[in-house]
Amino acid sequence: MITLYIIIAIFFIIVLSLFTVKQQTAVIIERFGKYHSIRNSGLQFKVPLVDRIAGRLNLRIQQLDVIIETKTKDNVFVKMKVSVQFKVVQERVYEAFYKLEYPHDQITSYVFDVVRAEVPKLKLDDVFERKDDIAIAVKRELNDAMVTYGYDIINTLITDIDPDIQVKHAMNRINAADREKTAAEYEGEAERIRIVAKAKAEAESKRLQGQGIADQRREIARGLVESVDVLNSVGINSQEASALIVVTQHYDTLQSIGAENNSNLILLPNSPQAGSDMLNNMVASFTASNQVGEAMKKAGDKSNSNKGYQKPKNNPPQTDNFTSGFED
Template identity: 30%
Template sequence: MLRSVVNRNSVKLLKATVEHAQLCVRNRSSLPLNTVILFVPQQEAWVIERFGKYKQILQPGLNVILPVVDSIKYVQSLKEIAIDVPHQAAITSDNVTLTIDAVLYLRVFDPYKASYGVEDPEYAITQLAQTTMRSEIGKIALDTVFRERESLNIAIVDSINHASNSWGIKCMRYEIRDMSLPPKVQEAMQMQVEAERKKRAFILESEGKREADINVAEGKKKARILNSEAFMTEQVNQAKGEAEAQIVKAQARATSIDLVAGALQKENGMNAVSMNVAEQYVDAFSNLAKESNTVILPANSGDVSGMVTQALTMYKTLSKTTNRELDVKEIKEVQSVTGDEKL
């Protein structure tokens, strides 16, 4: 078993060494021919050595060198390039393993440092990006990784630029393309999301029910207020109507009394009143005779003329009393005006 583990590690190391060697050979094989007249393309920098020592950097355009003495050692592209960062595992602060796939954008700003400061700039910057990413991931929790992805990218770029400044390379952007979680963690997160959705749905449903109950209660309250106001208005109107009816009845009664009083002052007025009282007396006894109830009658109930005379006598007595009270009232009013108490 130990032998198999050693073999796997040896295979990985050999594969990485072969890829690095192929990259170095590719860079060296892409060097232009060493001629007298050289045309350097735009956004490229050619590093020239004389007798194995750095001499100069050729700028874009026409350049002249000595073929035997000078040689083109490095060709650096000043364009921004994108490098795929291999998949790598990182552990968050809450001990969750993530597999991250990212892409790195960089640019050479100092051809001299990029040529002599590091053996293979692309390989070095890729390894630096991987280690920096693992370090930054280890500082935050899993939820923060998804929520602050942009902040994580910026932190990784700042850390890479701090170390790659001596290489003449600047990291422009670092973008995380994909993050893979273990299956169990994905299931747990899915359950958490479903629980959160159910919670929100329950809260929304309860809030909707509460709003509905409040609306119903408000409607009942307003309906009761309107009913009470309508009942109050009805009672007020009814009272006003009854009061006006009483006033009208009283006015009609007063008018009828005035008419009767005027009629009594006329000739034969008393005879007419006597006849009217006698008719009412006879009608009253006729109505009593229609019922089978027991009624207590006065001893002289058959004497109609006597009853009429008695009624007229009572009327005259009341009239005299009323006239006397009116005279006394007028005398008091005159005394209050003139101030003469002996009048």
């Protein structure tokens, strides 16, 4: 029976003597209240009633978020969120456990001190642009202070900069106005380009139109010159030829107007001497046409006589009687 009690007592002693340590964790063992050793991950042994676990330290990287309200150089109050990533140096667990009781408070105090020393030197816009410089300054100051206590500062980040709400609205209005100004400048430039392009197109159109009109008039003039030369070759002078051409164009115009189904307008001369001028032109044109016909007949007679064929004579043209009747 006594043996059974001894076995049970030994079992309880063994159970109380063994303990486990998790990965990335350090356990501080004290013996009679004095530091004895540091145990790392795995199954560990301690003397019952003599040794005790004084504490456990997390060796993984931790993050502490610190929110600070400070003032910039241009008297704008901002709230900044600084995220500090740190860990306990495994070789300096003793200093981390015994030298510093509240590491989070210590880190927070240093962050406040550095940020409130750096931000008042900068204007609000510079705070946004140089936030990385502020983070580097915080990290440097923390490393110099916390390495003594066994803590390593991995990184510091400025994760948020929040100005006063009125300042934020003012900045948004400034940005909106600046963007509207830029948009107006681009719209004005686009409108200018459209106007210049339209003016160039109109100028080119006018140039081509003028060139077309010039070519048209040149061809008309060339045709008139050729027509006058043909009429002059058969003995019709320039005045008579011009009259014939004018009358021909006049009747061609009247014919084209009459050919239009929807046309009900005819343009006539309205000056007092228009009738006399038109009559004289008609007389001259008829005379010229008769002369052309006579010349063509003579040319035909010559060709027939060369072939031995005697063409009967035609009656003399009635041009003189026609013109004399008008003259009377």
